[in-house]
Amino acid sequence: MSEMIGVFHVSIGVLVALILAILLSYWYLRDITQKRHTVLRNFPVIGHLRFFFESLGEYFRQYFFLGDREEMPFNRATRAWVYRLAKNEGGILGFGSTYDINQSGALIFVNAAFPVLEAEHQPTPAVLIGDGWCDKPFSARSRINISGMSYGAISRPAVQALSHGAAMAGCYMDTGEGGLSPYHLEGGCDVIFQIGTAKYGVRDSQGKLDPAKLREMAAHETVRAFEIKLSQGAKPGKGGVLPAAKVTEEIARIRGITFGVDSISPNRHPETGNMDELLDMVVQVREITGKPVGIKTAIGGWQFMHELIEAVRRRGLYCAPDFLTIDGGEGGSGAAPQALADHMALSINEALPRVVDALIESGLRDRIKVIASGKLITPAKVAWALACGADLVNTARGYMFSLGCIQALRCHQNSCPTGITTHDPRLQRGLVVEDKAERVAGYTRNMNKEIEMIAHACGLKHAGEFKREHVRMVQPNGQSISLNMLYPYPPIR
Template sequence: MEVSGGLFTILSVGLGTLLALLLGLLLIYWYVRDITQKQHTILRNFPIIGRLRYFFEQLGEYFRQYFFLGDRDEMPFDRSTRSWVYRLAKNEGGTIGFGSTYRLQEPGALIFVNAPFPVLEEDRLPTPPLLIGAGHCDKPFEARSIINVSGMSFGAISAPAVRALSHGAATAGCWMDTGEGGLSPHHLDGGCDVIMQIGTAKYGVREADGKLSLDKLRELAAHDTVRAFEIKLAQGAKPGKGGVLPGGKVTEEIARIRGIPVHVDSISPNRHPEIANADQLLDFVLRVRDITGKPVGIKTAIGGWQFMNELCDATLRRGLHDAPDFIVIDGGEGGSGAAPQALADHVALSINEALPRVVDSLLAAGMRDRVKVVASGKLVTSARAAWALACGADFVNSARGFMFALGCIQALRCHTNTCPTGVTTHNERLQRGLVVEDKATRVANYATNMNREIDMIAHSCGLRHAREFRREHVRIVQPSGRSEALSTIYPYPRPTEG
């Protein structure tokens, strides 16, 4: 026993000495490397110790998120909002105790005008579905849910995330937008209603030269669950910039679906080459509608009033049949898997201003009944969705709300292929944590509970269902601290005569 103990002591001392020697050599290597490199001033002046600066800089956002920022302070979504979505997705209800932390006196705060005599249970009506494209295409689409899954490309998000969204959307009865990455088998996996987006690169429906493939368009339209097509002009996070998928995320499967080289950055043109004005846009809408027989809409961000004025004028000149069947308005606060910060921060109007202006343009042109309106841009709570309906939207699309339902923790790593929750990464080890069956249930819960809470707000306002919302049912807090009716801020326009 004494011999064994002595041998153990010698080995321990020897191992400790070896580790100390290796650590010393490593520190010497770092010291020499830091003091001789010419890229970082801090490391050159303070070798080894200066590395702590970059270490804490990387960890700073996580410390702020969990320890220092208040429930209503964080961006792009504060902790209170994320917790609200998580509870809806887990079917835990939106009930809180003691009192709200929502700042009612803050400029922009939403206040719904409650009725003195709210609608009784027996007088409530189910929110009716709407028919998109009726009378203008062979196969109009009956859209049942107010809340729907916004465009998230397979590529920007992972295969298990797409499958979970597909199954959850099918259960909830809402549609799922493919995003501009094309239609994948994962979108079809759950059997939900699908809106196929045609982006500027025409992924999934492109010829080798990047032009629209009529044969591939017909092939996609043959799928019964592909209910409509959406021509993407711009998205709120990066107007004037096409989609960006880093080469590290372009797997063989994604490359095959998109029709592009593998492991090469997938960068879309900043617009459709064949669409340079309103008439060419309407020509493209008609072309896709005639080939597919299904409703065709457009998605865009709004920077001013010229686009809608030109679109309405061109449509009235040509006839209402030529109008897009729906318009998706994406606010400047919309998200993206990857976007230049200059565009994300400073280009395109917020949904708060863009949505009512677009609706006003359609009302003034007498086109509101013809064109359905879909709102998108940080509308992840039932209150924000109800506001959009009051502004005049027919439907609400959400991407990040459904990402939270999938388990997203707002790590802000969507573009790096290192998403810790498996939502936006193609790393199979990280994807393993995203269990499709469990997350599909959460997706369905989120959509169902969002629709239910929107109806609850409507009933509180004395409305039988959510499609009865009007602008007078919402008040917006002004910088003075006083609230003003939305119908006063954006009065309904009168239809243009003639």
């Protein structure tokens, strides 16, 4: 009996070895005869190790080889800061900071000799948008808010957690261009409805703006304003891209598109080929909805602001947008061509002060509120934006980190390991809405708290008092310069 078992084991071993030999032979012949990969043609079989290690390289660098301040697009120190804020663990560190205050571009806030005592603190006032220019102006209570992330680009539980968390903390949530889903409304937070170039959610059968659907969206009490999206920092000149794998039946129904087919938005609104036509659209949406209407765009130069100001002066203040959302070229996206993501549009560092200056110089600063966006995920960067002249700040990736994002860089592949940007139920299971909503709220509250802490250290009673003279920026020579010297306030006409 034992001899039979031994023979059987030997036979199994021989069979396994034979199968492996056949597979390796097939693999060898396939590699050496194919013409696409030079490495595999010259080094059959073992050449596959090169592609294997290349695929794992970014993850090894992220966790083992790069320093806390080296990684892109967000380094480990910045992500850890956001995680701590979201978990209410505080932005506290010991021994000393790893932030290099001598590097070019480093931000330094001007501390006051006599900072504001706690008894002298004042609440940061809300920002009133559209007051006097529409039937239902909007009061934004938080200086930090959730930037546009479409249902489709992010998952159902991610939208739910953001909605509930925003309601807890009193910030607003931008829908992104994918339309309004029941999950945006579920938490009862303030919502800004974004009208993208494909008019998802408010389009007719030809893809044009449908006034009846627009009124339907405006009828929701928590939809506070509308934002006409021209472009975003990650891909100016190209519309949104949602791969077919992420176009579920529900998402197709919400957007008004075909199920299971790539959803690609036009690269601009077909009906707005010049500034007058854009302002016509602003007025049309405001008159239909009775709510504030703004424009979101990346800035590539000064032509846009020059044309906008000239058109508003010629047509009158009623035609002006109620707010401008300025996205920097470093902004993120679920999917974007690398040529655009790497090289198109000005950084928020340059675009924001110039936009604010143009509004000050033209006398339109009080009429048009400014919202800044583009890698502004820490209290220091938000305080910088407020000092430059922004009224509010939006962030998407900051809130993604608060949801548990680990920067796996798979947003476009429907395989996000944290369940944030995937529609795979198995992966979504890890995102517990109740827990993540608390973290969204914690991030918002602690961001506002630390922004105010910086303001108090600068001698200000609240964050609404930030000016350019409260911030210095380190130059390539290692010396810092005040923002009001780097970007002098323009004269008011």
